[in-house]
Amino acid sequence: MLTVARKAAELIKTHRNDSIQIISHMDADGVCAAAVISKALDRNNVEHHTKFVRMLYREVVEELEPTDLTIFTDLGSSQLQNVHNRFSGHDVIIADHHKPERVEGWRELVHFNAHQFGLDGAQEVSGAGMAYIIARELDQANRDLSGLAIVGALGDIQDAWGKLLGYNRQIAKDSIDSKVLEQKIDLMFYGRHTRPIFKALETFTDPPIPGVSNSAPGCVSLLKDLDIPFKSDGRWRRPIDLTDLEKRRLATELIARAYTAVPKELVQYVPGLIIGEAHTLLKEDERSMLRGADEFSTCINSTARHEQPLIGFEVAKGDRRTYYRAMLNLLRYHRRCIAEGMEFIEQSGLERGRRGYLQYFDATGKIKETFIGTIASLTLGHPACDPYKPMMGIIRKDGVAKISARCSKLLFLKGLDMARAIRDAARLVGGEGGGHAVACGAQVEENRISEFLDRFENLIIEQLG
Template identity: 30%
Template structure:
């Protein structure tokens, strides 16, 4: 089970902080995770200490994966998202046990959160060996980052925010989603089955100086079918005094806010052309 916090966090918290895959109704909601785990029959404490995923027996892990899989299928997640519940865990044996830098995935998530939350120097301090104050601040930053993602995804799901053109899904977030995190939200929406994976998603959020940040995401299958979002972002942004680029399945752009609707129409047309529609 590759939840964030495999080494260090109580199981319910590890479940709540997991956004890849995003688990509808559980990601970002520790209270719901506690109730879910109790119902699944998972022992949460050993004596007075909260158990982490590393403490589970193989039988308990199978029970947990089965319960989570059933929950995700019921919530409409696709098979690929369910498959992402399990994977390879990398342990950095030179790091102290029960710390967030012992697990490779936790370490990477910690650094990513520092950057996404505008605190890159904090991540750099940890990479240079600070395991005291910087580590504490980084953990708090990661907690805030995870809560934000959960809040944003709830906002999308509960408010019917997704639009749809002929060839793309759209999400116009204005200032309801932090522009530094709009790309993460887009990836989760497309990769977890919240959206059907038959179209790319193009999302926007307010940036500085009257601009909007565009974040576009697609799947590998779309790229194999001829889609190149990096090319589309570059071509679509230029006529609207913007700039764009990126990779075939993950790309973005910046452009004036008032040009956003026209930009989406052009992107929709270009996606249709590339995919042969």
């Protein structure tokens, strides 16, 4: 693996005085991957420019212009034929972790893909992780960029087992050794450094906790019953402020409640979703939204979802002034969009597939295309949703249906691979699809959406038996 990474690094050095572009995926992992490569190039005084795309569908690739060297990060492998058709004859590096297509006879390509080296790209390394390995081969001083690789991995939910797996553990070690990251066992609450305890509890929905998830009164009652104070010295206590004894009491109660609601075959996974490895970025301010690697990931992802990935890109590269303030403003807008999106779900409800296993909503004209995946994810925690069935959001535009699918961590741990199902279902109706086991997307002709939904649902049922 390192031999191919060195080959990529050498190709970059060969082109240091030529035109270089980075093309990356428009999500948290993709933004972090691009930031890692860009920082490494900056440190070597290599000029370049960066562009983000949602997917490398045929029509998207046709609009891209080759340069002396193009570096694709967090995409390219699963649409390799599309990329080959446009970039054959030009030097290209692909640093990706998605399952690759096969293309023969492209000698100018350095294809650095996790699956080629026996790594599971869904769990063991992210796109940012693959980019980091190349950056490290460019210069060992780039080990401090490993923190961004961890942010990218968390953005792709590669800690679903309650810990990082595979090569992600080596990257985390680099980050810890570089004094960039702290890794310790803790409650797996989102907002450990920024949210009041009761708010972190209320939004904890995977797995769902009876009487707690989506219930502020239930959270307050639970904390009172466990004798855990909400405030200290006039300030709201955060999850990070809990004592070890308080954490143990709270974890025991949450696990016990979750056991009563989770299907028997999934019970074994519950403890790892409530207690696991938490990752803190030590160079960020103590109460910053960037302090927790999971929140950092959400911040970056929000810029991509609102088609402003360059804001997240500059923040990932280290800006804490202009772009950071722009990101905070975008986050406020992001929260308003979430409220509006969830209000739409509340009013319109959910539809079911023919066999009752797929849940979906059509938000055409109500939610923008880049935000549909976010609402699909949040809908999994909605009381009207069955968290043990996949969720899909649909947008129809110009005769094309664009689809985002999400599932709970528990379904992933059970063995569901939605990326494979959505890719196969899309191809069967003449479309394209791909992504990750828990978060993926597709586009198909609008008049074939019903057939696509049927095929996707059937493939999901086949996987889960």
